[in-house]
Amino acid sequence: MKHYWHEAAFIPDLADGETAWKVASRLRHLREDDFVGGFVLRRYERLTSAEARTWWVNGGCVVVSSHPDTPERLPAPRRGP
Incomplete structure (x- = not known):
């Protein structure tokens, strides 16, 4: 839904119930x-x-x-451990 970020994913102020419901x-x-469960x-x-994106194999990071x-x-x- 990243292509619909402002209209269907991001709620700038949860106190604004009307806008939150509109976005949801x-x-x-x-x-x-494809909608399953809740919000x-x-x-x-x-x-x-x-x-960063990471790829893990057998519990170890192999690519960043x-x-x-x-x-x-x-x-x-x-940096560091």
Whole structure:
């Protein structure tokens, strides 16, 4: 739903029940038959650096790369253990 972020995913103020319901309803409408269960809300955290994607095999990280939407923004090298 990232392409519908402002209309169907992001609720800027949970105290604004009318807007929250409008966003949730739009998400439900867009998901149609793929909608399963209920809604989960979590706080939005603005990233302070590039977003990283990781791939894990048998409990160990084997690859760290940039997000596909921003391939030019490489994540910072990991420091420490």
